[in-house]
Amino acid sequence: MIPARFDYLAPRTVADLVAALDGESRLLAGGTWVVPEMERAESRPRRVVDLRHAGLATISVERSQLSLGAMCTYRDLLASEDVALHTPLLRTMAAGVTGGAALRNQATIGGSVAAARPQSDVPGALVALRANAVVAGPGGARRAPVAELFLGAGRIALAASEVITGFEVPSSRGYAHGYVKVKRGGSSWPIATAAVLLRLDGSGRCEDVRLVLGGVEPVPLTVELTELLGRPLGDEELDAAAAQASAAISVPWTDVLAPGEYRAAVAGPVARRALAMALAHIGETQTGH
Numbered sequence: 001m002i003p004a005r006f007d008y009l010a011p012r013t014v015a016d017l018v019a020a021l022d023g024e025s026r027l028l029a030g031g032t033w034v035v036p037e038m039e040r041a042e043s044r045p046r047r048v049v050d051l052r053h054a055g056l057a058t059i060s061v062e063r064s065q066l067s068l069g070a071m072c073t074y075r076d077l078l079a080s081e082d083v084a085l086h087t088p089l090l091r092t093m094a095a096g097v098t099g100g101a102a103l104r105n106q107a108t109i110g111g112s113v114a115a116a117r118p119q120s121d122v123p124g125a126l127v128a129l130r131a132n133a134v135v136a137g138p139g140g141a142r143r144a145p146v147a148e149l150f151l152g153a154g155r156i157a158l159a160a161s162e163v164i165t166g167f168e169v170p171s172s173r174g175y176a177h178g179y180v181k182v183k184r185g186g187s188s189w190p191i192a193t194a195a196v197l198l199r200l201d202g203s204g205r206c207e208d209v210r211l212v213l214g215g216v217e218p219v220p221l222t223v224e225l226t227e228l229l230g231r232p233l234g235d236e237e238l239d240a241a242a243a244q245a246s247a248a249i250s251v252p253w254t255d256v257l258a259p260g261e262y263r264a265a266v267a268g269p270v271a272r273r274a275l276a277m278a279l280a281h282i283g284e285t286q287t288g289h
Helices: 014-019 034-039 074-079 081-086 088-095 100-106 109-115 122-128 235-247 260-286
Strands: 007-009 025-028 047-050 059-062 065-069 132-137 140-145 150-152 163-170 176-183 190-200 206-214 221-223
Touching: 014 132, 014 163, 059 081, 065 081, 074 088, 074 100, 081 088, 088 122, 088 176, 088 190, 109 122, 109 163, 122 190, 122 206, 176 260, 190 260, 206 235, 206 260, 221 235, 235 260
Parallel strands: 007 047, 025 047
Antiparallel strands: 059 065, 065 163, 132 140, 132 163, 176 190, 190 206, 206 221
């Protein structure tokens, strides 16, 4: 039960949604973060603005770019053939999200990004995919790289009068992907995640590689692996990449699940497993499996 009174609005257009926002409003997407906080009286907004009726749950493809509405749920990602074809990393991420069917059916990708929780799955995956967020405000729409939105744990670069309405994600066809995370248990939030996109050239040498770690710092951490470019990838290269992932962590994230020292310690092995998963996917493609 929510102890405090509040006004409730459910705009049906983006314009009306923006007009409803002010410094005392709280956005309601899937509600998996907002409602529990309000029930615990940790958040006492004067107004709750419900996003569920503003038409923000669409998925479409245009010119090899996937457009995802901010209100798309994990279930929507799993059900979409466009997601499977153009950004299979998102499908793998959604399939393993903590919380079971209830969360997959309710939680939204826009809500996950806006909450900016270090332990969430979505931010790191979208950063690895080099996605842009579409942000609506009083002056119209603007686009910003998702990677640039995160300012710290629970802090995001949006004005009180702005809202994320969707994401534009370049197609990753031609890339293999890996997504691995460490959790304390089946129902636990992730302690560390690693999202990888990998492409080899015709001779089997690394042509492009992206590695983004989640949960190990207050914001998603992109690890530059330029030394892998132009090289075939074997155990030696994967070991070196894992060591580089560990060394890249400068501000380890600590919460009730795990101290920063532990997160920094597991980052390398998680990164190596994600790279190995991507490499295995390339092998399966080449052998027709």
